[in-house]
Amino acid sequence: MSHSTPDPNAETGSVYDGLMEHHDVVGMGGDASQWAFGTDFEDPLAGVDTTVPDGVDPAALAAYCLMLGDDALIMSHRLSEWCSNAPDLEEDIALANAALDLLGQARLLLARAAAADPAVVPELPEASPVPAEDALAFFRDPDGFRNVRLVEVPHGDFAHVVVRLLVFSTARLAVLQRLTESRDPVLAATAAKGIKELTYHRDYAGRWFLTLARGTEESRRRLVAALEELWPLYPELLATHPVEAEVAASGVGVDPSGTAGEVDAVLDQVLAVSGVERPERGALAGVRGRTGRDGMHTEALSRLLAEMQVVARAHPEGQW
Amino acid sequence: MAPEVAPSLAWRIAAQVTDPEMPMLTLEDLGVLREVREVGDSGDEVVVTITPTYSGCPALATMRDDLVRRLGEAGYDARVEIALSPAWSSDDITERGRAALREHGLSAPGPAPAAASGPIALTLLPTRRGLHCPRCGSAEVELTSEFGATACKALYRCTACLEPFEHVKEI
Numbered sequence: 001m002s003h004s005t006p007d008p009n010a011e012t013g014s015v016y017d018g019l020m021e022h023h024d025v026v027g028m029g030g031d032a033s034q035w036a037f038g039t040d041f042e043d044p045l046a047g048v049d050t051t052v053p054d055g056v057d058p059a060a061l062a063a064y065c066l067m068l069g070d071d072a073l074i075m076s077h078r079l080s081e082w083c084s085n086a087p088d089l090e091e092d093i094a095l096a097n098a099a100l101d102l103l104g105q106a107r108l109l110l111a112r113a114a115a116a117d118p119a120v121v122p123e124l125p126e127a128s129p130v131p132a133e134d135a136l137a138f139f140r141d142p143d144g145f146r147n148v149r150l151v152e153v154p155h156g157d158f159a160h161v162v163v164r165l166l167v168f169s170t171a172r173l174a175v176l177q178r179l180t181e182s183r184d185p186v187l188a189a190t191a192a193k194g195i196k197e198l199t200y201h202r203d204y205a206g207r208w209f210l211t212l213a214r215g216t217e218e219s220r221r222r223l224v225a226a227l228e229e230l231w232p233l234y235p236e237l238l239a240t241h242p243v244e245a246e247v248a249a250s251g252v253g254v255d256p257s258g259t260a261g262e263v264d265a266v267l268d269q270v271l272a273v274s275g276v277e278r279p280e281r282g283a284l285a286g287v288r289g290r291t292g293r294d295g296m297h298t299e300a301l302s303r304l305l306a307e308m309q310v311v312a313r314a315h316p317e318g319q320w
Numbered sequence: 321m322a323p324e325v326a327p328s329l330a331w332r333i334a335a336q337v338t339d340p341e342m343p344m345l346t347l348e349d350l351g352v353l354r355e356v357r358e359v360g361d362s363g364d365e366v367v368v369t370i371t372p373t374y375s376g377c378p379a380l381a382t383m384r385d386d387l388v389r390r391l392g393e394a395g396y397d398a399r400v401e402i403a404l405s406p407a408w409s410s411d412d413i414t415e416r417g418r419a420a421l422r423e424h425g426l427s428a429p430g431p432a433p434a435a436a437s438g439p440i441a442l443t444l445l446p447t448r449r450g451l452h453c454p455r456c457g458s459a460e461v462e463l464t465s466e467f468g469a470t471a472c473k474a475l476y477r478c479t480a481c482l483e484p485f486e487h488v489k490e491i
Contacts, residue, residue, distance in 0.1 A: 042381055047369065047401025090475070094467035101471065104376025108404070173440060189404035193375050195440065196407065196491045200466060203443045210444055262439050273444060 043131065044107050045186065050115035053183045056250045061184065062117035063146065064247045066136070067293055068175075069109030070147035073137055074301070075168055076102035077308055078151060079161070087158055094204055098165065101197040108190045110136045115186075127317045138312035142302045143295040149284065150233040152292070152301040159212050159222040163230050166205035170266045171237040173198040174259035183251040206270050213274035220276075228279050235283035238263065241293040330366045331356040333394050340382040341470050344424040347383060351412025354403050366396050371403045374471040374491075410472075410491050425454045427476065427487035453478035454485050461485075 052058045079099035086092040114121045114132030121132045122139040130138070150168060155161070176198060179191035212223040238260045247253025271278055290296035312318075327335070334356050335348035347353040347370065355369040368387050372380050384400040391398035410429035413421075418428035430449060451461050458480035465475045466489070473486040 042384060045402065045404075047367070048404060090465040090467070093469070094465055097467040097471055100376040100378075101374055102376070104372070104374060108375060177436075177440060185405065189407065190375070192405065193372070193407045197374060199440055200489075203447075204466060206442055206444050207446070266439075266442055269442060270444070 043111065044133065045111050045115060048186060050112065050186055052116055053250075053252060056184070056252050057246070058117045059119070060243055060246045060250070061252055062113040062120045063243045064253045065109045065113035065116060065187070066120065067146040067241070067243065069106045069113060069136075070145045071151055071168075071172065072102040072109065073106035074145070074147045074304065075151040075164075076100075076106060077304060078155070079165070081155065082161060091158070095161065095165075098169075098197075098201045098204070101194075101201070105190065105194050105197070106137070107133050108186075112184075112186045112190065124316050129319060130312070130316065134312070138309045139316070142297050142305055145292075145295060145297065145301060145305075147292050147297075147301075148233070148236045149292040149298055149301075150230065150237060152297060152304060153230070153233065154300050156226055156229065157222055159219070160226040160230070162205050162208040162212060163223065163226040165201060166209055166270065167230065167234055167237070167267065169198050169202040169205060171234075171256070171259065171263050173202055174262050174266075175254045175256055178254045178259065182253065187252060202266075209270050210274050213276050223274075224276060227276065228281065231279040231281045232284040236291050236293075239291070239293075243293070328356060328358070329394070330358065330368075330391060330396055330398075333391055333396070334368050334387055334398075337383065337386045337390050340379045340386070342421070342424075342426070344420040344426075345413070345417050347387075349414045349417030349420060351414065351417070352383070352408060362397075364396050366391060366398050368398055368400045369403045370400060371408045373408050377471055379470075408491075410488060413488070421488060422454055425485060426473075427451050427454050427485055429488045429490045432490045447474075449487070449490075451476065451487060453481060453483070455483050456481040 052061060076099045079095045079102070082095040083092060083099075086095055110133035111131075114136060118132070121135050122144075124130055124135055124139060128135075150164065173195060176191040176194045180188050180195065182188040182191065209223065212219040214220075238256050240255050240257045244253055244255055248255035248258075268278065286294070287296050334353055335346055337347050339345045339347060339350050339352075342350070350373070352370050352373060353368070354371055355367075357367045357369070359365050359367055368391070370380070370383055370387070380402075387400055388398050409432045411432045413429065421428045446463050447466065449463075450459070452459050453461055453476075456478060458478055460479045461476050462479055463474065464477050464484065468475045468486050472488055472491070474489050475484065476487050477484045
């Protein structure tokens with residue numbers, strides 16, 4: 001069976017019309033402006049006042065924004081890898097939704113890092129149209145990333161993503177809820193949006209944790225195995241990095257150790273309802289005390305970034 | 321927020337632009353159009369302020385392009401800025417917008433949860449909403465998923481007429 005090549009100028013229009021840059025599309029009916037899809041980049045903080053508050057070190061603020069932004073970016077990427085691989089369509093869509101929310105948070109946070117301290121943005125050829133937040137996402141090497149290792153480790157099964165999302169969203173929700181009081185209005189506003197999204201993510205993961213724990217013997221076995229595997233990465237989310245201590249002292253950031261009681265209580269609540277014992281495994285050590293927040297990552301991050309960054313790096317002056 | 325005085329021509333034009341994913345809603349009815357401000361002395365330069373619904377909503381770029389295009393057609397040189405605060409809430413959808421959603425087979429959001437003063441409570445039971453099927457009106461509906469085809473919608477199914485429908489989530 002053969003198909004003729006669609007003629008975009010035909011009166012009937014074609015499936016490609018919506019992707020075209022020109023606006024005089026005919027034959028679509030309704031409002032032609034609906035088909036004026038954007039093709040250029042736009043600053044996600046256009047018109048937002050990004051002045052660094054008094055008494056705050058711009059470099060520390062930028063480093064902190066990279067930590068929160070990289071957590072969201074790498075977690076988003078791992079979640080998006082589930083797209084078309086989840087047990088059914090509903091879970092596929094749910095995980096993709098969570099990935100999209102986190103990608104949006106990452107974009108705002110990386111843009112905020114670049115606005116606070118442009119020195120964090122990798123240098124690109126002068127002709128490159130890549131905006132700052134994309135330069136940060138696609139042109140940093142693994143040791144420039146400041147995410148916790150929980151978000152980068154390779155996939156397991158569906159129980160693995162449920163545990164990872166539960167631990168991640170519980171800790172991040174507690175931090176972002178406090179961050180709404182930040183003296184930096186951009187961080188405060190980003191956090192205020194983020195907590196609404198994370199509340200949905202945490203409920204989703206918590207419900208699936210309970211379902212798998214109370215499901216079949218096999219689902220429970222897999223859930224407990226995933227929990228045991230990921231538990232050593234949990235303490236890193238609550239550990240205070242010197243940058244976090246500094247931004248907490250200057251009133252723009254949150255010291256995650258202050259959220260430990262609340263985060264633990266939520267996780268214990270899920271464990272208790274599910275009838276699952278809290279693992280007794282200790283924290284995964286860093287390398288000479290350095291962990292993800294210091295840019296010391298597992299091998300998995302290099303592989304993840306190689307795939308995520310390859311196209312952008314091959315075409316630093318590309319127009320998309 | 322609509323200006324208290326008679327809305328300017330530029331506001332009225334911007335207010336007619338529709339959401340790219342829910343085209344039955346104007347940006348004004350969705351509650352994302354915050355301000356249309358004239359700048360300079362020429363009278364044809366305007367700055368439009370919009371706010372994202374969800375952090376990663378890809379419709380924002382299309383809204384921006386549609387605003388620039390519509391205002392451009394009316395002779396305005398428009399620039400679009402982003403307001404992050406206060407965060408958008410489903411409560412910002414107007415009554416007219418809710419009616420438009422229902423007319424098009426979508427279920428409108430109930431009141432958004434109030435901001436928590438302490439830690440946000442975990443909800444392990446499925447969210448209960450008193451919804452009616454937008455097609456047959458039955459209250460016999462069941463939640464399929466809290467996540468739908470766009471960031472702002474949950475999936476439901478009516479057990480009376482057996483049709484699926486989308487519910488715009490409370491946020």
